[in-house]
Amino acid sequence: MNPPNSTLKLVDLDAQMAYEDLWSRTLSRISGDLNRLIYVASTRDYNSGRYHHAGLETHFGFVAVRKALETAHRELFWKLSRSCLKDLVSELELYMQSSGESPDDLLRAWRSLQPYRVAIPLDVDPLAAHLLLSNLKLGLEVLQKRRAPLPDCP
């Protein structure tokens, strides 16, 4: 699995190496871009918005790792925000399968708490973020409908 933009060149050499390492050792082993997005978003501190990855930081330094994670996060967001609804539903299915949670529990939590909202990178185009969040909401309703066809009410 190659990075979304394998020709990407970060100005900082350490950041570039950290980015390649992140992809080859971690992200390539995660199935699905939504899984990857959630993983990268989970390395971001909720309070400061800064990314941390202890393993990578020991090799490449704090600043380089932050840039690498931020770049990967933006790329994954960009790719998902341009996905059609059908592909996004497949991504959600893949995420449900690999989460280890009961699909019903996961759907209930995701539909009510909308935790995917915190997976949006900082300073991205608000319209692209709106489109992705809207499509994720729709995708979850599609999966809910497929699992338990409900009467036509939310």
Add this chain to the structure above:
Amino acid sequence: MSALLVFLLLGCLLLFALLSFLDADHSSALEDSALSSLPSGQSGFCDNQEFASLGNLVFSDQDWNFIQREQSPFLNKLYIQERRAVITHWLHESAARLRAIRTNHLQHSRHSANLDVFAEGRLFLLFLYLAFLCWSLLLIVRFSHPSTPRALALHFQSAVSKLLSSAPGALAPASADQHPPLSP
């Protein structure tokens, strides 16, 4: 005779509304961000291609066809509601960008030594036309299916792109030497 007067009055009202639209409050966050994204010496829209690709996506029929295959009135309703909100966002952002370009152009042309009045007039009419299209799209999206105005939206998008490509120099921010300090 009275019908003609009514038409004239309506025409004046429309023109006034469009001028108000173009001269709307420039302090909105959207417009500030659009203005701040204008790179000096370039055509104005730094993310025009990105913005256009998002426009294509939000008006695409592909997602609607996918939802329809699920055969659920609830999903159909939710899709229309969600997509309507996204399209409205897209149109508000388009309007803000349009206003930012016009503000930028006005600043540029006020300090221009050799102003082409005919070209300026044509550009003003183009701004009015785009403002009218944007308004119409907002109305259509509010009262019909979100993918209905797809053709009109794509036309609007290409007209904005044309505006940017036709006069890149004129739309660029004025340089420092074009803004001499006002003499006391």
